[in-house]
Amino acid sequence: AQTVTQxxxxxxxxEAETVTLSCTYDTxxxxxxxxxxxxxxxxxxxxxxxxxxxxxxxxxxxxxxVNFQKAAKSFSLKISDSxxxxxxxxxxxxxxxxxxxxxxxxxxxxxxKS
Amino acid sequence: GAVVSQHPSRVICKSGTSVKIECRxxxxxxxxxxxxxxxxxxxxxxxATSNEGSKATYEQGVEKDKFLINHAxxxxxxxxxxxxxxxxxxxxxxxxxxxxxxxxxxxxxxxRLTVL
Numbered sequence: 348a349q350t351v352t353q354x355x356x357x358x359x360x361x362e363a364e365t366v367t368l369s370c371t372y373d374t375x376x377x378x379x380x381x382x383x384x385x386x387x388x389x390x391x392x393x394x395x396x397x398x399x400x401x402x403x404x405x406x407x408x409x410x411x412x413v414n415f416q417k418a419a420k421s422f423s424l425k426i427s428d429s430x431x432x433x434x435x436x437x438x439x440x441x442x443x444x445x446x447x448x449x450x451x452x453x454x455x456x457x458x459x460k461s
Numbered sequence: 462g463a464v465v466s467q468h469p470s471r472v473i474c475k476s477g478t479s480v481k482i483e484c485r486x487x488x489x490x491x492x493x494x495x496x497x498x499x500x501x502x503x504x505x506x507x508x509a510t511s512n513e514g515s516k517a518t519y520e521q522g523v524e525k526d527k528f529l530i531n532h533a534x535x536x537x538x539x540x541x542x543x544x545x546x547x548x549x550x551x552x553x554x555x556x557x558x559x560x561x562x563x564x565x566x567x568x569x570x571x572x573r574l575t576v577l
Contacts (some may be wrong), residue, residue: 380564390552392505392568408558438504442564447493449556451504 349374349441353452362427363461367414368424368455370439376400378444381415381422386454387435395437398422400444429459462488465557467569474545475577482540482572484555491557495566496528499552511538544550545576 350373360366372381383395398415399404405413410427426433437450464487474480480492484494492513497505509530510518517530527549529541538557542549552573 353570377523383564384568389570390499391570392554392556394567397565418567436502443566447495447510447558447564448507449505453504454502456502 349376349443349450351388351439351450351452353437353439353455354422355455357456357458359458359460360426362429362431364429365425365427366429366457368426368437368439368457370422370424370452372420372422372439372441372452374420374441374443376443380442380444382440382442383411383413383422383424383447384438384440384451385433385435386438387432387455392438403435426457431455431459431461434459462498462557463559463567464488465491465555467553467555467572469572470570471573471575473575476546476571477544479541479543480545480574482542482555482574484538484540484557484569486536486557486559486567489557491538491559492535493556494532494538494542494557496530496538496540497554497556499554499571501552505554506542541558542574545574547576550574550576 379400381398385393414423436454440449466485468483494511496508511530511532513532519525532538532566554571
């Protein structure tokens with residue numbers, strides 16, 4: 348079974364600074380998808396970024412980028428120029444390539460301070 | 462695009478009653494929808510996978526007779542919590558894959574259920 352571990356329960360960052368959220372996972376699959384989802388206080392889950400394991404290039408979406416290390420089974424999220432609206436709980440998630448179930452990590456609460 | 466709605470957003474009911482939660486994909490067809498449960502400050506726990514026109518697949522430990530799922534059309538799945546008890550109080554979230562794909566899921570805004 349796949350597991351996803353987020354070792355940082357809570358983090359804080361000053362507005363405009365950069366923060367990195369950690370995620371590691373365990374799987375015997377060779378091809379899969381990895382995701383970062385954001386859940387703000389409204390509790391609406393929002394897809395932040397998606398990575399396909401067979402692609403070596405790290406995914407980026409504006410201020411959000413990932414550091415995908417397949418051999419180390421690591422998938423960290425970097426948020427640049429942090430904004431107050433980035434305050435949320437962030438979930439790392441795994442999905443098998445031929446599957447459809449998302450396996451979520453425990454989440455990291457990120458607080459952006461002004 | 463890829464908007465998923467849930468109704469109601471909040472519901473309070475008495476113990477022993479049943480509650481139905483609707484999940485709709487507003488601008489796309491969703492062959493597969495998913496139902497999650499989330500406790501405060503915790504992660505999402507997958508309850509079941511709902512497939513249009515067929516029976517839902519429940520995760521281990523989830524009572525299928527208590528949490529009835531119906532996926533009658535390509536845009537609507539419903540979760541009915543039968544004979545609700547206070548321990549069923551939680552935040553319920555649905556998600557859907559667009560156009561038969563499930564490699565990216567779009568989430569509804571969630572439903573907060575409180576059972577008195």
